[in-house]
Amino acid sequence: MNICVFSSSSNAIPEIYFEEARMLGRLIGDSGWNMVYGGANVGLMHVCAEAARDRGAKTTGIIPELIHAHRLSNPNDHEQIITPNMRERKYLMRKRSNAFIALPGGFGTLEEILEVITLKQLNYHNKAVIFINTNGYYDSLLEQFEKSYRETFAKESYRSMYFVASNSEEAINYLLEYSPSEPLSKWFNVPNKENEKKN
Numbered sequence: 001m002n003i004c005v006f007s008s009s010s011n012a013i014p015e016i017y018f019e020e021a022r023m024l025g026r027l028i029g030d031s032g033w034n035m036v037y038g039g040a041n042v043g044l045m046h047v048c049a050e051a052a053r054d055r056g057a058k059t060t061g062i063i064p065e066l067i068h069a070h071r072l073s074n075p076n077d078h079e080q081i082i083t084p085n086m087r088e089r090k091y092l093m094r095k096r097s098n099a100f101i102a103l104p105g106g107f108g109t110l111e112e113i114l115e116v117i118t119l120k121q122l123n124y125h126n127k128a129v130i131f132i133n134t135n136g137y138y139d140s141l142l143e144q145f146e147k148s149y150r151e152t153f154a155k156e157s158y159r160s161m162y163f164v165a166s167n168s169e170e171a172i173n174y175l176l177e178y179s180p181s182e183p184l185s186k187w188f189n190v191p192n193k194e195n196e197k198k199n
Contacts (some may be wrong), residue, residue, distance in 0.1 A: 002098050004035075004097035004099065005024065007021060007104065013044075018109060020167065024103065025053075026051045026055050029053070029103035029174075031051045031093065031176075038061065039061025039063030039067075040072050040074060044105065049076075059078055060096065062081045065084055097127070098127060098128075100129065101130045102132065102138075105168075113182040116129055121161060123159060126181065130163045132168060135147070
């Protein structure tokens with residue numbers, strides 16, 4: 001199984017996040033799985049991939065040409081794919097992966113994990129999607145999700161589209177037990193506003 005890991009490419013973040021990234025990499029390798037990721041030689045991306053490879057996982061780094069040109073790609077990956085742009089990078093990461101895990105990260109990580117949730121919502125895939133909420137990093141985002149449910153911007157059934165793990169071990173256990181759910185309907189059954197006015 002290929003596990004796609006979205007995560008930060010920053011070296012400036014607190015050590016607690018690096019520790020969890022290393023643990024996730026080790027558990028991916030120990031589970032006999034492989035890792036697909038953004039291919040960078042910095043940040044959580046790098047330490048997670050190194051730890052996975054040290055435990056026997058094959059790592060596939062998929063990196064845009066613009067970032068590769070800055071010498072930020074990891075030369076140690078078993079397979080390195082250089083894409084012409086970010087769009088192609090994300091497409092290949094999704095295509096080659098059987099599950100998605102988001103470690104803490106910035107705007108890019110948020111975009112990536114939210115996109116795979118949106119695609120699952122639209123029934124383009126039915127793969128596992130997991131947040132690892134290290135140090136409560138995703139608490140504010142999860143509260144925004146709750147506001148979406150409360151104010152009916154999102155359906156309550158969407159809660160089943162993703163899982164929030166407190167640590168890597170919990171994430172791996174969820175993957176081991178994961179079975180795809182029935183496709184969800186995106187659309188609300190809402191009253192016709194014109195008919196309401198007539199009545």
